[in-house]
Amino acid sequence: MASEGAAATALQVLRALETGPRGLTEAEAAARLAGTGENVPPAPHTASWPLRCARALRDPFTAVLLTLGLVSALVASWGTAVVILALVAVSCGLRAAGEHRADRSLAALRELVAGTATVLRRAGADAAPRAREIPVADLVPGDVVRLGPGDLVPADVRLLRARGLTVHQAVLTGESAPVAKAAVETPGADAPPGADPFEEPHLCFQGSGVATGSATAVVVATGERTRFAAAQHTADGRREASAFDRSVHGISWVLIRFMLLTPPLVLMANAALRGRGLETLPFAVAVAVGLTPEMLPVIVTTCLARAAALLARAHRVVVRRLPALHDLGAVDVLCLDKTGTLTQDRPVVDSALGRDGHADPDVLRWAAVGAWWTLQLAELPAPDALDEALLAAAGAVGEEYDGVGAVPFDPGRRTATAVVAGGLGSHVLVTKGAAEDVLARCDLDPAARERLLALAAREAGAGLRVLAVATAERPARTRPYTAADERGLVFRGLVTFRDALAPGAAEALRGLAGLGIGVRVLTGDHPATAARACRDLGLDAVRVAVAGDPADLTADVVARCTPKDKARIVSALRAAGHTVGFLGDGVNDVPALRAADVGIAPRTAVDLARETADVVLAEKDLGAIGHAVTAGRHSSANIASYLRVTLSSNLGNVIAMLLAGLLLPFLPMLPVQVLAQNLCFDAAQLAFAHDRPGPAALRRPTVLRPRAFLRFITGFGVLNAVADLATFGVLAIALRGPDALDDRAVFHSAWFTENLLTQALVMYLLRGGSRPGPIGWAAAALAAVGLLLPASPLGAVLGMTGLPPACPLLLAAVLALYAPALRAVRARHDRRLP
C-alpha cells in the first residue's frame, strides 16, 4: 500500500478504494467486511505448542542440560542421558503449560480494553455522513476515520486533512519522539523508490498513536495487510528486561560457568588423585546437573502466570507484559499524573472572571467559541474534558461566527487557538490555555502580568483548574494560522473549573506509602491546583516545584510538566537507581509511560496510553495498584526463595560429593542416583510457585542483589557440605572403618537419604516466612521419599538397599546438629539485612 499511496494523490487513493471524503455507506462497509475480514492483527501471543516448547529450550539452563544429556548419550551412559532428557522434557512441558494458562486467562480481559475508532459512515447513498464510534475490528478499506490526541491509528491510513498532527511511531520504528504528519497532495513525489514508508508524511500506520493535533484519513489497509502486522513478526519486546530479571539472569550465568567447569574439574581431580579415567564422566555430568536450578524457568513462569491470573480475576488488573510484574514488585517510586488519576477528569465550570477578578460571562463565551471552533475545524473525534465543560456551561455558542482556522491544543505549548471571522475583513484569534502561557503571549506591562498571575494562583490555590482566555483582532488573510500567530493578544480573563478527586485515591496513596513506595505527582497543571489536590488527598508537607526548576527531581509534586518533562524526570529517577512506575491516563503521559520501568494506565485512559502501558487497571480503582505491587513482590519473593534454597542445597551437595569422591575408593553416589535425588528435589521445589511468602517480603520493594545473593548461597552451601561430610564421617566411624565403607550400596543409600533429609530441612528453614504451607508439605514428602525409597523396589533398580537400623539414628543425630546451626546462621544473616 505504501508504494501505491506514495505515488497517488488523496483523490486517486479515494478513487482506487471506491470511496469518497464522505465515507462509505453502512451497506458497503458490511459487504467489504465480509470480503476482507476483521481488522485484527494476527494474534502474536497464541504460539503453538511445539513453538512454546522450542522457546522453552532457549532458556540457558535447559540448553546446558540438553548438552549434558547429549554428552551422556555420546559416552553411552544411557541411564544418565534418559534421566536428563526427562528433566528437560518435564521442564519444557511445565513451562509451556504455564504460559498457555497465563495467555488464556488474560485474553478475555484484554477484550475489555480493546479500542474503538471514530468513523464517518452514511445510512444510505444519499444520507449525510455521521461520525460514530465502532470497534476497531469493524473497519474496512475505504472507511474515512477521524483521529484526535491519544487515539491509536486503527489501520494503515492515508491522510486527507490534518492539523498540527504528530504521531508516536515508536512501536514501528523505535523512534521515541513524535513525528509530524501532513496531508500533502503530492506526497513523496521525489522520494527515491523503496524509501522508508514510515517517513512518508501523509501515511499513518496501525500501531502508531496521535500525540497532538487531529486528522481525517481514509483506511487503505486493515488486519493482516497492515505494516504493523508485518512488523510484528520481526519486532517484539520493546522494553529491556526488568531489574529483577537481570539479577536472576546474572546469577544464572555465574552458575552456568560453574556448571560448565564442573565436569572437566571432576575428571581432572579424579584422574590426578585416584587415577580414574573417562569412566567418571557420567558422574561428573550428573554432579554438574546437580548444580543446576533446572526448575527456574518453570517456577518463574508459574509464579508470574499465577499472579497475573489472580490479579485479573480478583482485582481486574490486566498485565500486558508478564515480566512487568517483577518490575512492579521492585518499584520504589511511583510517579502519577494528577488529572484523571488523582482527580476524575470530569471538570465543571466554576466561574468566569474578568481582568479585575469579578464575574464576567463574556470570558466564558469567548472560551466556548474557541472550544467550539477548535472542535469543528480540527475535526476532533471528541472534545477534550475542558472543552466539553466549556461547551456544557456556555450553551449554544460559536455558530454565530464563521470559523476560519484552528491550532489545536498541544500539551507542550499548553494553549489552543481558534480563528473566527470578525467584522469588516478582520479575523479574531481566540486563545485559551494555561495562565502563564497565555499571559506570556499577551501585550501587558510586567506589573499587570504579575497581578493576573497572582489572580490565577489564588484560584488554583482553592483547588480549581484555571484556563486563561485572550483574543486578538487581525486583518483577514488566507495564509493558514499557526502557533506562531499566538502573540500580541489581549487578555480577557480566567475560567475556573472544579474537578472532583478520584474516589479511593486517598486510600490508594496511603496504601502505597505502607508498601514503602514514594509517590511523585508529575502534572501539566498549575502548581497550586496540584498542591491543593495533594493536600486534600492527605499528602502533607508536599514539596512543589515547576518543571525545569533545579528542584524538580526531588520535589513531591512537579507542575507544568510537558510530556517531555515527565519522561525526563522518570528517566533521571531511574538513572539515580530507583525502579520507577508511572501511572497516567493522558496523551501527555505516553513518553513517561514508555520511559518508566513499568507503565500503568487506568482503563479509562486514552487508547494510546493504554496501549503503551504494561499494566491496565480495568476498574477505576487506584487501590488495585497496591494489589498489583503485592502480587509482583509475591512472585519475586517466591522465585528468590526458590533460588536461595535450591542453590545453597545443590552447592553443598556438590562440594561434599566431590570431596567424598576423592577420599573414597569408589564414587559416593552412582550418576543415576545423583540424578534421581535431583529429580525428587526438583519436584518438591515446585511448591515454591504456590508458596505464600512471609509479610516481611511483601512490605518492601523487592531487590535481588547478585553479590549478596551469591554470598548467601556460598555460606549456606558450605554449611550444607559440612553436614554432608559429617554424615560421611559418622557413617565411616559407626560402621567401623573401611570395611563398612566397602558396602557401596549401603553407603550410597545412606547418602541418598541424608541428602534428601538435609534438602527438606533447608527448604523448610531457609524459606523465611512463618507458616509452612505448601513448602512444609513438600519438605515432609521429600523427607519421606528419602527414608523410604532406598528400601523400595525402585530403590533396588537404582542400586540402593535398605539401611541398617543404626543408620537413621545416626542421620537423625547429624540433622539434630545441622538444624540449629542452620537456624543460627539464618538469624545472623537476617539481622545483617537492612
Ligand SMILES: Nc1ncnc2c1ncn2[C@@H]1O[C@H](COP(=O)(O)OP(=O)(O)OP(=O)(O)O)[C@@H](O)[C@H]1O
Ligand atoms: N483544551 C484545552 N485548551 C486550552 N488549554 C488547555 C486545554 N487542556 C488543557 N489546557 C491547559 O494546559 C495545561 C496542561 O494540560 P495537560 O493536558 O498537559 O495536563 P493536565 O491535564 O493539566 O494534567 P495531568 O498532567 O495531571 O494530566 C492544563 O493545565 C491547562 O491549563
